[in-house]
Amino acid sequence: MAKNEKVTIYDISKKLNISAATVSRALNNNPKISLKTRELVLKTAQELNYKQNRLALALKSGKTNSIGVIVPYINRNFFSAVIYGIEKLLAPHGYNVIICQSHEDANNEANHIAALLNTQVDGIFMSVSKTTQDTSHIEKILENGTPLIFFDRKKDIPGVSSVTIDDFRGGYMATEHLIQQGARRVAHFCGDLNLEIYRNRHNGYLKALEDYDIPLDNGLIVHTNSRIEAGADALAKLWSKKKRPDAIFSSSDYAALGAIQELRKLEVEIPDEVGVVGFSNEPFTKYMELPMSSVDQTPATMGELAAQVFLEQINNDQHVLSVEKRDVLAPELIVRRSSDKKRTLIGKHPVSKG
Amino acid sequence: MAKNEKVTIYDISKKLNISAATVSRALNNNPKISLKTRELVLKTAQELNYKQNRLALALKSGKTNSIGVIVPYINRNFFSAVIYGIEKLLAPHGYNVIICQSHEDANNEANHIAALLNTQVDGIFMSVSKTTQDTSHIEKILENGTPLIFFDRKKDIPGVSSVTIDDFRGGYMATEHLIQQGARRVAHFCGDLNLEIYRNRHNGYLKALEDYDIPLDNGLIVHTNSRIEAGADALAKLWSKKKRPDAIFSSSDYAALGAIQELRKLEVEIPDEVGVVGFSNEPFTKYMELPMSSVDQTPATMGELAAQVFLEQINNDQHVLSVEKRDVLAPELIVRRSSDKKRTLIGKHPVSKG
DNA sequence: AAATTGTTTGTAATCGATTGCACCAAATTA
DNA sequence: TAATTTGGTGCAATCGATTACAAACAATTT
Structure with a gap:
């Protein structure tokens, strides 16, 4: 319970007089471990309050279990709703979501991309800023081998999936x-x-x-x-x-x-x-x-779809990024008083919601 | 330029026929390195497009250079403005900001805290959800030895700094x-x-x-x-x-x-x-x-101040978290038409902005 | 010339988890 | 009984960077 008393697989291995390798395998449900050992390890891990060190794992595997999302602003309802959709789908898979705001500035965008790549995120979702003309900073994502998914505002870059509305x-x-x-x-x-x-x-x-x-x-x-x-x-x-x-x-x-x-x-x-x-x-x-x-x-749907595309992409043969998908969602017209003359005149009038 | 061609200090050391330790020292401006070697290393690092692997660094140092922010919703202008303030101050220090939404749910809050601690963030900023009664999940942050800073909505927990308005x-x-x-x-x-x-x-x-x-x-x-x-x-x-x-x-x-x-x-x-x-x-x-x-x-100010408190806290003797600070900002009354009768009646009327 | 000091560099351990390979014991087969 | 298979573990390398300690070399002093 005390601070910084980080428990590692070595602590477990020492306590049980077995090797760390065995502990690791037991924790990962490796089939070559006997039932008794596995149960013992699991029990001890619980007792010691063992938590897997994600940094060590990340270094070994190259996967950080976090993804980056770049939007112009987070306080536009549209973008925050997309982010929510992404989080909702990815959190159960253990992903952390790092959110960045470009403030419609291509330079910020480039800086955020550099930072995210440096953090070695497993994927990047982005809606490009209005001031982005040159796309070389975006292409760095691909050169790096990191999955990229555009939503709403995209650039035409071959091999990049996107989710937009019509x-x-x-x-x-x-x-x-x-x-x-x-x-x-x-x-x-x-x-x-x-x-x-x-x-x-x-x-x-x-x-x-x-x-x-x-x-x-x-x-x-x-x-x-x-x-x-x-x-x-x-x-x-x-x-x-x-x-x-x-x-x-x-x-x-x-x-x-x-x-x-x-x-x-x-x-x-x-x-x-x-x-x-x-x-x-x-x-x-x-x-x-x-x-x-x-x-x-339909921003929440857009976010969920983007997250799905990402999951498909990383589950495919790791480095075949060529599974380009382009999802186009249907927009919905919401008619309210600023345009609805039904009380005053005119016959036929369409959809009416909200 | 090709994908996944990650350059490490070993690549540099091989190319120059020196040890990786020397390369590391040169890159970190260690004074015990000769000028020639340092310059050579720096030049080669540039040529090879070397990027420091943050995961390895994080594993070694225990610091991830990322911080977590937990808010009820990101699309409330107040919260997004605070986040902006935090980002603005911390980005120049190399910190990544991981944003989480509790949706006013204490369970989500607890899950996010667990995830952030598991990610080993260097600090957590939070504005507690309305449904949070029990604070045991929050205290886990302290038990973990991770700096915690409340903003706006706080709980009274000894040793925790906070930034609020009056x-x-x-x-x-x-x-x-x-x-x-x-x-x-x-x-x-x-x-x-x-x-x-x-x-x-x-x-x-x-x-x-x-x-x-x-x-x-x-x-x-x-x-x-x-x-x-x-x-x-x-x-x-x-x-x-x-x-x-x-x-x-x-x-x-x-x-x-x-x-x-x-x-x-x-x-x-x-x-x-x-x-x-x-x-x-x-x-x-x-x-x-x-x-x-x-x-x-004044949410942006609040965010910046919170970030400052964090920086002070980690720069102090690492583990003396007892540097509890409580900043209280002054609110500003913005008078607009919904309450301003100046046209109609009454004498004295106060501040008027926006 | 020998001893001392100081500068620069290398060796190897470390952070924590994973995994190919080798090894041993028990179980099976010849 | 000897030979072979199988199940279960351990050893040691690996991911990339940092850093105490030791070593090598140059410069200075006596």
């Missing part, structure tokens, strides 16, 4: 919903096109307009980041034009929130005059006084 | 502010009294009433957890009584949000009829259409 479909559903609500001039808050997810949402938006024979007005597409202020600015820009929108599909919940705040200042009726749909289904969208429609990315 | 003062300031805004019937949403932080906020509330000669009405104190629904329920309960409150000090931002939503449904004017102040200054409180007053806990 952002194209998400963008399409959101836009279609607004059109079905009667909108004819749907604006789009477009995220950084450097990231695939925003490109796909944007393309979904374009396709929906096309399918519903709505002419594209490039003036309705505003490039923003996902901050509240950016959304407010974007709305101001749209409002300063002669031809204003009658709906907004924002690729970010935060930007959508900024727009809603601005619209209310301008005393514009939501959703009657302008319908709004965000993306991510952050909890606040539900709790707003005017609850916001959004596209849910 | 919750009493926070509760006092919030209540005083409401009184100065003209309130005479201040309700209190009281958190789980099992936790010191909620007891202190509660006591601060009581003291402010006393100091301002406002009679205590126990009917105005409602016990809630920190969920939105709980706040809504609490308000409904208060509203069903004959004597309703004219202000609410909630020990949780989430419960305060629930109350505000309910008040708006009832078409009660905020802050004119009922002023509301929350606690934590979660970001949403600022972005609400009716921005909420709250008490800021």
